[in-house]
Amino acid sequence: MNMPNPKHMPKHIPMPMYMPKDVKLARAYVPDQPYERLFPLNEALMKGTLFANLYQPYNRENQ
16 A cells, blocks of 8 residues: 655645635534433443434335
């Protein structure tokens, strides 16, 4: 596998000319998950989530 030599890599990637100079970094918004409708622990381990409202089993018929 040919890996690029870090000595020849640019130290920074220039911004495209059409980007404004005052661009802000993105900020993620993640709402709190309410502790409602919880699966029992043994069921949660089998389903991969503790939260019943997040459980979405894969259904081949709907694909």
